[in-house]
Amino acid sequence: MKDFDRLIIQGVTKEFGEKVALADFSLELERGEFVTFLGPSGCGKSTALNCIAGLLPLTRGKIMIDEETIDDAVTSVPAEKREFGMVFQNYALFPHLTVFKNVAFGLQLRHHPKDSIRSRVQQALHLVHLDGYDDKFPSQMSGGEQQRVAIARCIVLEPRLLMLDEPLSNLDAKLRVEMRYELKALHERLHVSSIYVTHDQQEALALSDRIVVMRSGHIQQVGTPDQIYSEPANLFIADFMGFKNLWEAEISALREKEDSLEVAVRVNDGEIHSLLRYGKSDPRRVALLAAYKGGWKITTAIRPEDIEIDRNEAVGGFQAKVSLVEYLGETNHVTAIAQNGTRIDLRTDHSVKIDETIRLHVPPEKLLLFGEAAELHVAPTPTSEVA
Amino acid sequence: MQQKKLKLSGVLFIIVIIIYVGNVLGILFTVILDSFSKGWYKGPLPPQLTVEWYAYAAHDHNIPQLLIVTFVVAIGVTLISLLVAFPAAYALGRNEFKGKALLLSFFLLPLIVPPIAYGIPLAMVFYKFRLATRVIGVILANVVPIIPFMILMLMPFIEQVSGNLESAARMLGAKRFTIFMKVLVPLTLPGILTAGILSIVNTISQFPLTYLVSGAGSQTIVVALYTDAMAAGSRPMQAVDGMAVIYFLITMTCLVVALRFVSPTQMVFKIK
Amino acid sequence: MGSRGRGAIFFFLLPSIAVLLLLFVYPFLYGLYLSFTTAEGAPTFTNYIRFFSDPYEARSILVTLWISVPATLINIGAAIPLAYYMRHGLRGEKIITFFLIVPITLGTVLISEGMLTYMGPVGWLNQFLMFLHIVSAPVRFTHNYLGVLIALIIQGFPLCFLMLLGYVSGINPDLEKASKMLGASQFETFRRVIFPLMVPGIAIAFCLSFVAMFSVFPSAQLLGEPSGPTRVMSIAAYHWAFEAFNFNVGSAISMTMAAIELLIISGVLIWRNRIYKGASIVGKG
Numbered sequence: 001m002k003d004f005d006r007l008i009i010q011g012v013t014k015e016f017g018e019k020v021a022l023a024d025f026s027l028e029l030e031r032g033e034f035v036t037f038l039g040p041s042g043c044g045k046s047t048a049l050n051c052i053a054g055l056l057p058l059t060r061g062k063i064m065i066d067e068e069t070i071d072d073a074v075t076s077v078p079a080e081k082r083e084f085g086m087v088f089q090n091y092a093l094f095p096h097l098t099v100f101k102n103v104a105f106g107l108q109l110r111h112h113p114k115d116s117i118r119s120r121v122q123q124a125l126h127l128v129h130l131d132g133y134d135d136k137f138p139s140q141m142s143g144g145e146q147q148r149v150a151i152a153r154c155i156v157l158e159p160r161l162l163m164l165d166e167p168l169s170n171l172d173a174k175l176r177v178e179m180r181y182e183l184k185a186l187h188e189r190l191h192v193s194s195i196y197v198t199h200d201q202q203e204a205l206a207l208s209d210r211i212v213v214m215r216s217g218h219i220q221q222v223g224t225p226d227q228i229y230s231e232p233a234n235l236f237i238a239d240f241m242g243f244k245n246l247w248e249a250e251i252s253a254l255r256e257k258e259d260s261l262e263v264a265v266r267v268n269d270g271e272i273h274s275l276l277r278y279g280k281s282d283p284r285r286v287a288l289l290a291a292y293k294g295g296w297k298i299t300t301a302i303r304p305e306d307i308e309i310d311r312n313e314a315v316g317g318f319q320a321k322v323s324l325v326e327y328l329g330e331t332n333h334v335t336a337i338a339q340n341g342t343r344i345d346l347r348t349d350h351s352v353k354i355d356e357t358i359r360l361h362v363p364p365e366k367l368l369l370f371g372e373a374a375e376l377h378v379a380p381t382p383t384s385e386v387a
Numbered sequence: 388m389q390q391k392k393l394k395l396s397g398v399l400f401i402i403v404i405i406i407y408v409g410n411v412l413g414i415l416f417t418v419i420l421d422s423f424s425k426g427w428y429k430g431p432l433p434p435q436l437t438v439e440w441y442a443y444a445a446h447d448h449n450i451p452q453l454l455i456v457t458f459v460v461a462i463g464v465t466l467i468s469l470l471v472a473f474p475a476a477y478a479l480g481r482n483e484f485k486g487k488a489l490l491l492s493f494f495l496l497p498l499i500v501p502p503i504a505y506g507i508p509l510a511m512v513f514y515k516f517r518l519a520t521r522v523i524g525v526i527l528a529n530v531v532p533i534i535p536f537m538i539l540m541l542m543p544f545i546e547q548v549s550g551n552l553e554s555a556a557r558m559l560g561a562k563r564f565t566i567f568m569k570v571l572v573p574l575t576l577p578g579i580l581t582a583g584i585l586s587i588v589n590t591i592s593q594f595p596l597t598y599l600v601s602g603a604g605s606q607t608i609v610v611a612l613y614t615d616a617m618a619a620g621s622r623p624m625q626a627v628d629g630m631a632v633i634y635f636l637i638t639m640t641c642l643v644v645a646l647r648f649v650s651p652t653q654m655v656f657k658i659k
Numbered sequence: 660m661g662s663r664g665r666g667a668i669f670f671f672l673l674p675s676i677a678v679l680l681l682l683f684v685y686p687f688l689y690g691l692y693l694s695f696t697t698a699e700g701a702p703t704f705t706n707y708i709r710f711f712s713d714p715y716e717a718r719s720i721l722v723t724l725w726i727s728v729p730a731t732l733i734n735i736g737a738a739i740p741l742a743y744y745m746r747h748g749l750r751g752e753k754i755i756t757f758f759l760i761v762p763i764t765l766g767t768v769l770i771s772e773g774m775l776t777y778m779g780p781v782g783w784l785n786q787f788l789m790f791l792h793i794v795s796a797p798v799r800f801t802h803n804y805l806g807v808l809i810a811l812i813i814q815g816f817p818l819c820f821l822m823l824l825g826y827v828s829g830i831n832p833d834l835e836k837a838s839k840m841l842g843a844s845q846f847e848t849f850r851r852v853i854f855p856l857m858v859p860g861i862a863i864a865f866c867l868s869f870v871a872m873f874s875v876f877p878s879a880q881l882l883g884e885p886s887g888p889t890r891v892m893s894i895a896a897y898h899w900a901f902e903a904f905n906f907n908v909g910s911a912i913s914m915t916m917a918a919i920e921l922l923i924i925s926g927v928l929i930w931r932n933r934i935y936k937g938a939s940i941v942g943k944g
Contacts, residue, residue, distance in 0.1 A: 055836055079839045086840040092833035096855045105851070106841035150837075157841065400744050403737065408758045411813065413783050414773035415761075421776050429781050471678055474671035482668055494675070497683050499867070500917065501874030503893045505683060507913045508690030511906050531682045534675055592766035594877055599901070609768050616772045616881050624776060631772050635765065642764045646757070 003160050004065045005031050007052075007193065012061030014047050021047040023217045025061070029161075029195070034187055036196040036204040038228075039214035040240070045197045048214070049163055052195065053086055054079030065160075082161075085154030085192075089166040091146040093138040099125070099149050100134040106157045124156035127186065144175045148182070155190065162194045168203065180206055201241050205229060213237050231277075233284065235299055235370045243301040243368065244345045251292045251369075261285055263369060267300060268338035270318020274300075275364035287371030299370045304333065306366035307346035310359040317361035320344050322352050336360070418635070422628035440625040447626065448611055450633070456522060457607040457637070460597070461590040463526040465583050468533040473579070475534075476541035477571075481550055494535040502532065502595040510599035520602020528600040529590050536589070537582045544578025545571075577648070584645040591638055608634045694911035706911035716895055719912075720919065723891040726804070726879070727872035730811040734819040735865055742823035743853065747832065759817035771810050771881040775801055778809070806882035807889050811872050818871070819864045826860030827853070855934070862931035866924045873920055892916045 007029040014022040022044040029035055037045035050056040051071075052063060058073040070077040093102050101108075103124055107117045125131055128148040138146055147167055154162060164183075168176045184207055187194060198204055204211050205225045213220040213228060221233040232238040239246065249267035261276045278285035291298045310317050320336035334352060336344045344360065352358060422440055424433030444450065475494075479487065497505070509528055510519060518524035548571065556566045572579070591607065598610050606614075612634050615627045697703050711717050745752065762770055778784045778800035785797040800806050830853065838848040876893040883889025892912060900909025 053840060055839070079836075080842045080844060083842075084840060086837065088833045088837060090831070090833060092831060092837035094834060094837075094852055105838075105843075109842050109847060109851075153837075153841070396740075396744055400741060403741060404755060407813075407816065408755075410777075410784070411758065411762055411770075414770060414777045414813075417777035417783055418769075418773040431783065431786060471674040475675040478668045478671035484665070484668065490672070490676075494679070497679065499870060501870050501920075503874040503876050503896070504913055504917050504920070505687055505690075507896050507900050507909060508686040508693075509682065511693070511900060511910070512686040512689055527682060530678060534678060538675065588764060592764060594766060594768050595874075598877075599897075609766060612772060613768045613877055613881075616768070616775070627772065628776065631769055634769060638765055638769075639761075642760070646760075650756075 003031055004193070006066055007161065008062075008064040009052065010062040010064070012048070012051055012063065013059045014044075014051055014056060015059045020217050022051065025051075025219060027212060027219075027222065029193060031193055032191040034194045034196065034207060034209045036198060036208040036211045037214055038198060038201060038204040038211050038240075039220075040199055042216070043214040044217040045199075045214050046165055047217075049165055049195060049197050052161075053084055053163055054082050083157075083159055084161045084163060085157060085159035087147070087150050087154055087162070087164045087167045089169050091138070091143075091150045091170075093146055093149055093153075095138050097137075098134065099130070099136050099138070099141075102138070102149055103153045103156055105153065120156050121152075124152040127155065127189075128152045128182070143171050144179055147171065147179060151183075151186070155186075155192065158192075160193065162192045164194065164196045166198055167196075168198070168200070176203075183207060213240070232301075232368070235301065235372050238301040238368060238370070242303060244304050245300060245302040245307065247300045247342050248297050249300050249369070250297060251288070254289070254292050256289075261288065262364075263288065265298075265300065265367070265369065268318040268320070268342050268344070269340050270338075272317060272362050272367060273364045274362075274367040274369050276369060277365075284370065288369055291371040296371075299372060301368040301370060302362055302366060304345045305331070305347040306362060307344065307348075308361050308363070309346075309348055309350055309352070310361040317359055319357060319359055322354055322356045322358060325352060325354065415635070418628045418631045421625055422632045424625060440623065440629040443623070443626045444629040444633075447622070448630070452604070453606065453608045453611055454637075456525075456605060457591060457609075459522060460525050460529060460607055461587045463522075464529040464533055464590045465586040467526065468530055468537050468586055469579065469583060471530075472534050472537035472582070473541060476538045476545055479538065480542045480545035494538055497532045497535050498539075502593070505531070506595045506599045509596070513600055519600050520605055522605045524600050525597050525605050525607070528596045529593055531596070532593075533586050533590065537586060540582040540585065541575070541578050544575045544581075548574045581649050584641070584648055588638070588641045588645050591641060608637065690910040690913055693907050694914045696907060698905075698907060706907045707915070709908055710895075710911055710915065716912075719890050719892045719895045720915070722889065723873055723875070723893075723916075724919075726807055726811065726875060726889065726891060727869060730808055730815060730872045731865060731869045733812055734815045734868055735823075735861060737816060738819035738823045738864070739857070739861065742820055742827050743849065743857075745824055746827045746830070748828075756821070759820060762813050763817050767810065767814055767875075767877045768881075770813055771878045774806060774810060774882055778806065801882055802884055804883065804888050807875065807878050810878040810882050811875060814878075815868050815872055819868050822864045822867070823857065823860055826864075827857055830856050858931055858934050862927050866927055869923060869927075870920050874916065 009025060009027045009029075012022060012025040013020070025044070025048050027035070037048055039045050047056065051058055054071065054076060057076065058071055060073050061071075062069060062073070063071040070082060094105065097105070100121055103121045104117050107120060112120075121134075122131070125133060128151055130145065130148050130152065133141070133145070133149070138149070141149070147170075150167070167183075168179050171179060180203055187207070196203075196207060205228075208225055210222060210224055211228045212222050213233075215236055220237050221228060223231075228237065229241060232241055232243065235246065247267050249265045251263055252266045252271065253264040255262040259277060259279050261274075261278055263274045263276065265272055265274060276285070276288075278288075288298065290296075318338060320338045322334055322336050324335040326333040326335075328347075331347045331349055332351065334346050334348060336346065336358065338344060346360065420433060421427065423436045423438065425435040425437040425439070427433035479491065506528070509531070513519040513524050513528065518527065552570055552574070553566055556570050561569070592609060593607075594609055594613065597607050598613065601607070601610055608630070612627070612630045615622055615630055694706050695702055695704070697705065709716075745755075749755070776782050780797040780799070784800065785794075788794045788798065789796075800809065834852055834856075835848055838852050843851065874893055875891055876897070879885055879889045879891045879894055883891075885894050893916070896909050896912035896916065898909075899905050899912060903909075
């Protein structure tokens with residue numbers, strides 16, 4: 001089957017009785033793209049993946065490959081005919097078959113000639129650095145090795161879409177980083193269109209061309225890693241991606257420019273400034289304008305490494321007293337308490353002492369503001385804390 | 388396309404299940420109905436109902452004695468087996484040692500070898516030592532398959548209770564007996580109850596061993612039922628069905644009680 | 660308590676081992692001994708010769724096989740597809756399992772006794788079949804081979820089914836998904852993935868079921884013709900031991916039963932090992 005130019009997912013909804021696992025999911029995937037579905041457990045990312053794979057029937061919606069509809073919730077092309085590959089979290093290797101037979105499985109189904117099978121399997125094993133493992137059984141291999149067999153088993157069939165369902169979650173931290181590198185290298189080499197599912201933001205950032213952030217069955221934001229990392233669309237995403245310092249604040253002044261917003265914010269008994277590059281139609285801008293008009297409270301979001309300690313009593317900022325210092329090697333993670341009791345998390349090379357009063361300052365481009373109240377976000381902390 | 392295929396196999400499945408369950412229910416209801424029937428020689432239902440067959444059976448057998456023997460045997464077997472099997476299950480569940488697999492296989496043997504095969508030699512030995520035809524003999528014979536059964540049932544429950552709990556109790560100063568009574572037993576109580584109830588059910592319905600070893604005053608109700616059925620020529624079938632109903636009621640009561648503690652699959656727990 | 664000395668372990672295991680040695684191993688060995696001796700205690704083969712040379716007696720081996728092997732094959736053959744169908748769980752699973760447990764709990768005697776009436780010439784089954792015009796005269800279900808076979812199936816099927824169900828449910832469901840994604844149809848997935856992984860379970864279920872069927876006793880007596888076509892080995896052994904009071908020949912027959920069972924089980928296990936090389940771990944990848 002030839003490669004597609006575009007995979008089009010339109011308004012896909014999946015309900016299990018009363019429960020809506022996936023709501024109105026729409027996305028277009030270009031050939032060769034690596035897209036990640038990112039979010040906490042229960043956000044619907046695996047559901048979306050299984051729907052695209054054909055393993056779950058759609059409640060509503062449409063999936064098309066170029067012009068051809070492969071699923072419209074009424075009829076669908078069965079999973080075994082879609083020529084998609086799937087790598088599972090627990091590898092799903094056939095325990096009763098050798099590595100060779102596992103990888104050759106799909107080819108044998110399609111009745112390829114023996115020599116062709118042999119050479120293709122060797123090739124695939126070579127690509128995942130498992131030459132010579134032909135006669136081993138899955139139970140004799142480590143997690144990382146098993147995962148590589150699972151990948152080889154898929155790519156040997158040259159699928160037009162490769163799907164990976166949290167493939168690295170069952171590996172230990174060090175192995176996870178190694179395998180991540182191998183996956184990236186593999187994608188660079190083969191350029192197979194890929195959909196990757198994970199709850200780990202580091203994996204998403206490292207591997208993807210685009211990221212789809214999800215929560216409770218809904219898409220929150222679609223963007224490049226840089227966009228998701230620096231310009232999260234809402235508090236949930238900001239929190240999920242490692243922003244901290246989500247404080248309640250008031251807008252004291254606001255200046256509208258064509259492509260940006262300059263905002264002065266009263267927070268922690270001090271004042272800081274923000275420069276937000278939101279265009280006129282950006283919903284984030286609209287929300288902030290509404291909050292300003294209505295006099296409502298807004299929420300800040302700042303990465304700990306972006307808060308600076310101000311040695312000279314310069315412009316604005318606010319004061320805080322150091323309560324805890326954690327030495328992390330490269331930097332210190334300092335916890336400080338502002339005069340109004342708010343907790344501040346920052347990273348700094350400077351050495352500070354407990355109970356020391358420090359003056360803090362935030363560069364305007366690094367201060368994010370959201371027109372939502374802070375209690376709205378209840379995202380669980382992502383597994384990879386280390387920035 | 389796929390959904391259609393599923394439906395065909397679904398229909399077949401339901402048909403097979405219905406045939407099976409239908410026949411089992413047919414058997415049960417026939418027995419029950421027949422035991423109350425009078426003059427039922429043809430047709431779907433008896434023309435008259437009566438309880439005279441139960442009177443006949445009561446006259447024919449000493450039913451209270453049968454019931455007492457049945458329960459004494461069931462409870463006796465259960466208690467003895469629990470006392471013997473629990474420590475064994477504990478030793479096996481908490482320790483790894485050379486020959487453990489061999490020992491487990493040894494314990495498995497009475498469950499694999501059918502009762503008739505070892506029951507006949509067992510009965511011969513009992514006759515030799517004058518244990519046969521006595522209630523104690525019946526109890527001892529029944530203990531043979533029940534002890535391994537209990538060991539296998541109890542082991543997972545014991546393994547579930549982490550050894551750390553016992554260590555913690557020790558660190559807090561508890562003596563061994565206290566640990567046993569206050570930590571181990573309460574936590575494995577579900578397992579003990581499960582094993583106990585299943586043992587009672589199994590013993591009540593145990594036939595070959597009891598049949599081979601019992602005598603006139605030590606029959607359980609299932610043996611009496613068999614003897615009646617074998618001599619069906621000299622007894623009205625309806626009276627035999629009456630005995631069957633009594634047996635059925637006892638077993639079903641125990642089954643229903645058992646199912647409150649146990650899932651059906653656990654009831655046929657044998658060897659993995 | 661934890662790591663007590665080996666002495667403690669031994670002490671805990673002693674009662675069980677002792678009981679089983681006394682009440683299981685000893686009688687078995689005694690039976691073996693008896694089978695090779697005369698009534699006076701002299702060593703001999705005559706007990707076995709007596710059994711094997713008498714066509715009426717030796718036939719019981721074939722009779723027992725002729726009953727137990729088909730019964731086991733039918734049970735396993737029906738249990739495999741049904742267990743496969745229910746592998747992902749089913750609505751009404753609890754009720755179905757309950758109804759399957761009932762015959763096992765009630766036991767062979769009750770089922771056989773009940774069948775005498777229910778499947779008799781004027782019983783409900785025949786009435787039903789004639790009512791549907793499937794047959795024009797009552798079918799003989801009792802006091803023959805068919806009755807015993809049916810009784811064995813009723814008794815044996817639930818065990819096979821539940822064992823296989825447990826086994827097949829333990830197979831990692833992702834394996835099926837993976838197979839599908841690689842392009843296999845439902846049938847191919849069953850043939851290449853599920854069935855091979857079920858083989859160990861099938862082997863065990865076969866062995867346990869066969870052994871139970873082979874030692875059929877009350878059903879053969881009640882529902883069969885114990886003097887002829889359904890004179891199984893257990894009836895023969897019982898007759899010699901407790902009706903003719905010849906414990907020696909009775910033991911010989913029991914030992915032969917055990918030997919045949921052992922032979923067939925070994926055969927099945929060898930077959931299973933041939934088919935199922937590789938991991939014995941089913942499931943989690």
